[in-house]
Ligand code: HEC
């Protein structure tokens with residue numbers, strides 16, 4: 421960080437913390453004071469870049485912070501018990517676990533985000549010992565609990581932008597179809613596609629009554645996405661469209677931090693505390709995770725002279741990439757997608773991703789969340805992490821996305837952003853979200869060489885096992901992989917192991 425940046429950051433932290441107590445904090449670590457959305461909004465108008473950096477910095481502190489009861493962490497699991505690693509639908513007395521609002525899925529069981537999101541370094545994935553058991557249907561029956569492995573938080577902004585643009589494309593196709601059915605006065609069927617990925621078909625029948633025509637849309641053949649055509653990329657199950665909505669639920673379920681925008685002024689978890697997470701806190705958390713460094717690859721680092729790869733390693737990786745395509749992995753794990761407009765904004769400018777009314781019932785406007793004061797940054801230019809000085813003195817912006825000739829961001833996520841039937845072996849014990857117990861969105865493979873164990877419940881201790889566990893729509897591809905020679909399989913695994921997440925900021929050592 422250069423001196424100017426440093427000064428800007430320091431002054432912003434002071435600005436954000438204005439009005440809080442000057443007494444020394446009695447809790448562990450340096451606590452980030454609650455972030456005020458109004459302060460961020462004022463900055464967003466006067467100095468947009470500073471607003472972005474201030475939100476990023478505050479989000480960094482919030483993900484690391486060990487929350488205490490001073491901020492209302494935890495919940496009234498039952499009298500005298502604040503945390504639980506098991507869902508406790510059996511505790512249904514007044515104010516107990518089963519009577520919290522909104523209804524709990526699990527926990528609370530942690531005091532900081534990065535206590536789970538830890539591998540290979542802060543904000544990453546988690547080992548099986550940190551798996552989370554959830555009981556969204558509140559059955560109280562361990563046979564119905566869902567097991568989840570911690571997913572990494574890097575560069576989530578690109579994922580949300582891809583989902584937003586795909587949703588725009590799909591919804592435009594629905595609108596055009598409705599119009600054509602009435603102008604043509606005949607039923608029509610169109611394939612739905614977004615960024616080259618198919619999502620089934622939509623059909624429309626004009627219902628004609630004299631001069632009036634109403635198109636009747638049939639959504640029964642839509643595939644891989646909800647009928648509202650909103651691409652939900654977050655969570656192993658693809659339950660959440662935005663970083664913000666996932667983070668809001670994570671804070672409540674994992675840590676017992678009930679956000680203002682979740683419950684308003686009520687004490688939904690009956691722990692004696694209200695206002696446990698501000699609107700500004702969630703904006704900061706969102707911006708931080710959105711703008712974290714993107715995963716890279718050993719081959720990319722080697723091309724820049726930052727690591728060495730032997731000729732043997734290079735040829736294994738290259739052969740593995742070819743095999744990955746040959747056996748059909750790339751059909752779902754789509755290597756590359758382009759983002760037309762690489763500017764991420766919070767709140768989102770997409771109507772299906774901006775929440776006009778928050779879960780608490782307050783409107784976005786009332787809470788100070790408006791497009792006019794949105795915090796924005798460019799995924800191809802502004803990312804603060806992994807700015808690396810190369811051996812020849814040039815600076816490589818390795819946290820940011822590459823652009824193509826038209827200025828579009830090139831995102832190598834290895835996902836098609838749609839759901840697939842993956843077979844009984846990978847099914848949850850119950851269909852808790854109405855998506856299908858064995859239906860999962862294609863997990864992106866970016867960074868997969870630095871995470872593990874793999875799959876939604878962390879059952880795969882090696883990449884080979886993760887691949888062999890595929891079933892359902894992936895069965896044919898899995899069989900072709902299984903039929904490869906030992907060398908062929910090792911090549912595919914080397915290719916996946918090449919997809920890494922690395923922290924290239926020497927400064928981080930100091931933290
Ligand atoms: C107790 C462990 C634990 C803690 C603490 C925790 N998380 Fe997570 N996190 C998980 C698990 C497990 C998943 C996968 C959940 C799923 O898919 O249903 C996850 C997934 C996520 C995702 C979705 C990532 C993706 O690609 O789909 C986000 C965003 C997230 N967490 C943010 C946070 C934030 C912010 C905090 C702190 C307020 C936090 N988490 C605290 C365990 C944890």
Ligand code: HEC
Pocket residue numbers: 656744747748749750751752753840842846860861862863864865868871873874875876877883886887890893894897898901912916
């Ligand atoms: C039909 C779509 C589909 C095909 C084809 C497919 N996958 Fe997957 N893949 C998925 C889904 C969905 C998941 C997440 C499943 C889960 O967690 O239960 C996944 C998960 C993975 C994971 C684990 C990721 C993680 O972070 O835990 C790896 C590794 C993987 N796939 C590699 C491959 C390889 C290699 C191939 C080709 C042999 C392949 N996949 C073919 C859909 C597919």
